[in-house]
Amino acid sequence: MIYFILISVLLLLMIAASVYSIIQKDLLYAVLATGIISLILSILYYLLQAPDVALTEAAIGVALTTIIFVITIRNTVRMEDESDKKEKFKSAVK
């Protein structure tokens, strides 16, 4: 029973995080949402009896992919519609 509730909550959180990562205009928050998807996925893999895949997903999805996205945002723009918030980006990330 606890297994069932845990899986349901994790699946709902995963859908919510993926929707958030697509509709969010601030790309930094969107990238953090993809990191949350990977975190939930690694717990789900563990519950589905796949510890090897859980280790890989935790290391790659949470750490490396997120960091590479953040560096790219630092090098390009932070907002999805670049017209109005360009100045805000410069002050927000030094």
Next chain:
Amino acid sequence: MDNTLFGYLNYAVYGTAVLVILIGLYGTMVKKSLLKVVIGLSVSDSGLNLLIVAIGYYKGGTAPIFSPGFLENFKSVSKMVDPVPQALVLTAIVIGFGVTAVALALVIRLYRHHGTLNIDEIKNLKW
């Protein structure tokens, strides 16, 4: 575990995985920002991996690792989950990281050249 609950999980797990793939594809097809396109690719990659791992799961199965004493106690390997999809996904995750890194390098390069990430404004495809 109850059988009806398990029947519900059938729809929940597969439905969520397919839904996440579709959400990622929607972001890839509709959004204007190139970074949003790459984020959509990454999201749909996650959903696909969950779909492939979930198909190898067996009800009440154990992880495909032989601890000491497993063979003496169980005699049979049919209670283990399917290790083949796990091996496929293991490599697919690493390859997915490589694909994301190359896509982001292209994004940085395009921004350097055009000064924007909006694909409507990047009209001329000449570099």
Next chain:
Amino acid sequence: MKKVLVILLLATLGYYVAGTYFDIGFGQPHFIKGLLPVKDIYLAQTVKSLKVSNAVTSIVVNFRGFDTLGEVTVLFLAVTALGSILYKKMNVLGERSVLFSSSSIVTSGSKLLFPAIILLGFYVFIHGHLSPGGGFQGGVIIASGFLLMLLAYENYSVSHTALSVVESLAGITFAGVGLLGFMHGGTFLQNFLPTGVLNHLFSGGIIPIIYIAVGFKVGAELTGVIYTVLHEKGESNG
């Protein structure tokens, strides 16, 4: 209009894909009745002839070893493409892009954690045939250790020569061990070493050797990716 079209298209796609999977059923055996499923054959072979505890390792390195060689090559190609896309002239080394000065708590803490992370990475890929983990996971853990140091220290640098030497040696080890199979039994990646006892460290023949090589290769390649991207400084954006 475009959005409606896209949603209709995706809904059709999702209906058929999800319908297929709902018919298969979650957690149910989905092999043809009466035939021995391929997973049982793989699992039995893993214990009986290969003496490897982790079935995923035996599939990645032995049953599908050729695929893994191709996969590592694809990763190498991705790193090469990344380097050539973010090409810079020699001596015009870019500034570090994430330039913030860390506090002394962060720097000394990461100096304390770095050896432990590297040790965990080595542990994971040396015991890849006994416990969950293996070359890919260990390599990624080592790369994330270097990532920690690169983020904490502003002028921490990784030698590109050392990275390429480690990476090439690991690749040569993989292909060389595979070619040695020709001399002993007949096929590429044939297991020619004694397989030992189940659940001992020295078991599984060539599988630990290949997975350790994969671990070094993946670690070096991913560290190179992070280092290249981190040294990319946008000129137009200040």
